[in-house]
Amino acid sequence: MTQAPPPQPINWDKVTQEATDLLSKYVQIDTTNPPGNELGAARMLKEKFLTDGIPATTWEPQHGRGIVAARLRGIGKHNKSIILLSHMDVVPANPKEWEVPPFSGAVKDGKIWGRGSIDDKGPGVIELMAMLAIKRAGILLNRDVLFVATGDEEEGGKNGAGWFVDHESSVFSDAGYLINEGGGIRALSDNKRKVYVVSVTEKTPLWLKLTASGPPGHASDPPAETAVTRLVRALEKLSEYKTPVHVIGPVQDYYHTMAMLDHGPKQQLDLAAALKDPAYLQKFLDDPSQNARVRDTITPTVLSASQKTNVISETASAEIDCRLLPGSDPKKVMNDIKKVIGDDTVKIDVILNFPPISSPSRSPLMTAIERLAREHDQASVVPSMIIGFTDSHYFRQKKVVSYGFIPVDVNPAEAKGVHGINERIGVKELADGIQRMVELLKIFGGQN
Ligand SMILES: [Zn+2]
CATH class of the missing domain: 3.40.630.10 (Zn peptidases)
Incomplete structure (x- = not known):
């Protein structure tokens, strides 16, 4: 041989x-x-x-x-x-x-x-x-x-x-x-030390289309209620709706590790506990990317109705980009949205959704990444969740x-x-x- x-x-x-x-x-x-x-x-x-x-x-x-x-x-x-x-x-x-x-x-x-x-x-x-x-x-x-x-x-x-x-x-x-x-390698704020950020889970898209209907006609003699007024009301209610705050494991771990390594705010050592304080919660949520890490988000993006200024269309629609935390149940979120809108004539269809799914933070591959981090960059590894997919x-x-x-x-x-x-x-x-x-x-x- x-x-x-x-x-x-x-x-x-x-x-x-x-x-x-x-x-x-x-x-x-x-x-x-x-x-x-x-x-x-x-x-x-x-x-x-x-x-x-x-x-x-x-x-x-x-x-x-x-x-x-x-x-x-x-x-x-x-x-x-x-x-x-x-x-x-x-x-x-x-x-x-x-x-x-x-x-x-x-x-x-x-x-x-x-x-x-x-x-x-x-x-x-x-x-x-x-x-x-x-x-x-x-x-x-x-x-x-x-x-x-x-x-x-x-x-x-x-x-x-x-x-x-x-x-x-x-x-x-x-x-x-x-x-x-x-995920990848980031420099800490001293610009010397590095950290390896490894995403083990992601938020899940739940893309919805809301369609409101109403009598079509000429805008010179408008009825009190049209597809557009219904849709606007539904969107208004959704924009006022606050989804619950929930700190999942990898997010808690991410903030904890970063606070330890990078002298972050002490509250972030135990984020879940810190967010029980209403003042800190508000401050935290004021940052859009922090907000997105701890709650489901609901964002209207595409709007369409009549193509002409003087024409009332029979339907008006809005596409909504919802992003769910791993663990949120898409069916429950849809039901909550229905309840919030409170108008059965507004139809809700799913455009895109897949089951939320995570990988374990511990595995032989994570151990290998940790060894690489240590030997190559004297760096630590932090598991995380990404807000995109x-x-x-x-x-x-x-x-x-x-x-x-x-x-x-x-x-x-x-x-x-x-x-x-x-x-x-x-x-x-x-x-x-x-x-x-x-x-x-x-x-x-x-x-x-
Ligand atoms: Zn890409």
Whole structure:
């Protein structure tokens, strides 16, 4: 029996150059969703894997849409594999607002510029290059690593991760763990120490459409009550309605850990107790993102009724973006909303909802992330809940322990580029991300 040759050192300069080129090229493939058109990007990533002898496959769930998966084989058949997930689609960008054309993939000032460089093409490149670096170095892991890049995440993922989980679950039937966007490395306020934020759960969208009806007619002789007046009254009641405050475990833990590490307000050491004080509660809730962490939110976003000023339409509708804490029951929330509106003629339909689901804060993967944090950055790990949602819930539903954690340190100025303008990622941050990902896979894959 021949012994496997010892691992070769990784040429990080070469990996960094290659990752920079790849991300630049990837950004240049316009995958604005809608319509997404991720197939070209999926094919490019597949070719990249195939060139290095890593088997890869693409799917086309809808015309022009794309998904790609690749598998780096390990030597341990009995250990559950880990999925490195990312999405290829991006949100729209208005070139007029940007310093550089958003799909140029320009490399300047030590940064790679363009829509998707952070969300979520950069993380995809980190995952892909880490797998290539491990393969080339001849590092043998005791579990398989699966790369999965989907489309349609920015529109809810039905034609991306949702489709993949429904139609191709055999591709990842051996997977027990997953890493995705939703968390990362942050600097503490002293700007020296770092903390690894790992999201173990997310708020769940419950998107509703309210439709009010009333007699149609000409606005010169209006009836007392119309579809629009009914809808306005319903929305008014909803805007006055205060949903209950509830501090779930990961949120309590997050505030506690951050207060310990970063000398936060002492109340945050035990947030649930502190919020019983009405004065502190009000102060806390005045910050919108803090408010969103401790209660369900109900936000009207889309309104529509008559297209003409002098015409009373028969119906008026509002779309409401509700975001529920893990643990909130969507049926109960719908019932509460019905009661608050108190008008049976206002119809309520669900546009989007999926079951709230969390991953455990303790797992072998969390232990591996903790070890990476300690050894690489002398950092602590804090579990958290994100107030947005990602594709992780599709895999959590399949009992895959899924964490939002990309091992990259994005500063707050650059984080504003996500869904904003001038999105960019530092070449150094990208390279550090790949190094940490390799380390993490080596720790989790039993080599080290
Ligand atoms: Zn994203």
